Amino acid sequence: MPQNATAKKSPKPTSRKEMTKFQWTLKEIARNKTAYIMIAPFIILFTIFTVFPVALSIILSFTEFNLLEFPRFIFADNYIRLFLDDDIFLTAAQNTLVFASITGPVSYFISLLVAWFINELTPKIRAIVTLIFYAPSIAGSVYLIWQVIFSSDSYGYVNAWLLEFGFITEPILFFKDANYVMPLCIVVALWTSLGTSFLSFIAGLQTIDKSLYEAGAVDGVKNRWQELWYITLPTMKPQLMFGAVMAITQSFGFGAVVTALAGMPSVDYAAHTIMHHLEDYGGQRFEVGYSSTIAVILFIVMVGCNLVIKKLLSKVGQ
């Protein structure tokens, strides 16, 4: 081992003080061999399927690549094309921001509010209510029922109801009308969105020490809202942080829901998001370089949003 080579001349250093930082690190690595063996399978797979793809996308985003010929380096042409020449991308970017900035925060606050509402119910009832709110997020393609509810013919529940009461004279083609498709997709996405962050909030509220509230009451906390703001939220800050990451990442992941409901491309690109643009160029037109550029933009937007929100949340209660 390398550190032994240097150690031969002088007596082998044994305490941390006698070693250089490098020697100490090598010694620690050797001592913890098992830890590296244990972590190796995960890290190798994680590198292949998560780290490497991000790196590869960044590299390919500067090339033109159609899968047949070797990638050709074209500097920032893809980025220039994306922002200056691709009107549909700009529409998609705008739609994505609208979609994410509504579904993310609304889902986050509904999760938090509902978790807070049900916190004081008895455990049995709380479990049932939790199930009701959580079920849509794990129920697979059940969100397609919204297509039946908003079906374009008079058998659709909403259309029949509107016709019945004379609000409209002919059925509205909800998912084929540029005015309705986006709001409806947002509603359905919200319906499926009470997932991991919701469970995390429920658990966070459960683990708060009850004596904090008693102490708060003595210190002059007057109502449940003050209790929420001064005691509950600061105490469950780590959960708020984790929930935010989950909610933000999720808010950029509703592409499949939109495709299933509105089709792809959606009418007038009214619900076309960056995810769809990516699939269009990567999955259908095989413009790998260009779609990698879209992936890189998406990556930057998602991670950027997360880091900004994390920073903001770290100020809660300070």
Place this chain on the structure above:
Amino acid sequence: MAKLRTRKHKVVLNRSVGGDLGINVMLIILGAFMFLPMLYVIMQSLKPLDELWMYPPRFYVVSPTLKNFSDLFKLMSTSWVPFSRYIFNTVFISVSGTVGNLIFSSMAAYALAKIKFPGRGWIFQVIVLSLMFNSTVTAIANFLTMSTLHWVDTYLAIIVPAWCTSLGLYLMKQFMESSVSDAVLESARLDGASEFYTFIKIAMPMVKPAWLTLIIYSFQGLWNAGNSIYIYSEQLKTFNYAINQIVAGGIARAGAAAASQVIMMAVPISVFIITQSNIIETMGSSGMKD
């Protein structure tokens, strides 16, 4: 001084009647929004043909029938590939993906949570960073990887990536950190136990809720994985895919479609009902420190 009010022999702090009322009303409205579509699917699946196509549509079912389910099974038996094959595929993918995920994630989680080795800090940072974007970003590059490995149109393309989910590792690591005591591990190490021994015999039995959570998450993801872009061969497709094909048969199959949705949602929901308390317990330590 805050007003104290007693309710059911318990001291309840700072609760006004108006607030209780408002919260319950809000909860009922939101609950209805969440629950009614689910109930509607179940109602639809039980409706006979004339009730499915009545005008104006009626929410509830008057003469419930299981005919939609039997129709669904009849349709299944006419499929080109035997239907049992689709079920086998889904079970095989779900089980092998989940088992691998559990083994690799908990091993890595134990090392990150309980062994102080150089580099663990930034490895965890990278894991947390990877929670911040989803698989859309990596899809294209992964497709290139899969075709280079010749894994396209094999199960490997679905199963192997499922072995390393960052959310699974994250939840497992956080839970181990908070519920496996260092003192116990330390005394085992002093007795000469290897890290693998302490991991399997001491740490793992203490984090059963986290296992279950990881299993559920992994299983749900794989169970609902229908149209993977990697699988072309009909005999390798999943149950979810086959069900979607039946549903795509048009409006004449509206009843069978609802029935299939009920079956597809019944599995993950029943699994959640059984494991709910364990999942909530795991989430108790999910918090993220900055």
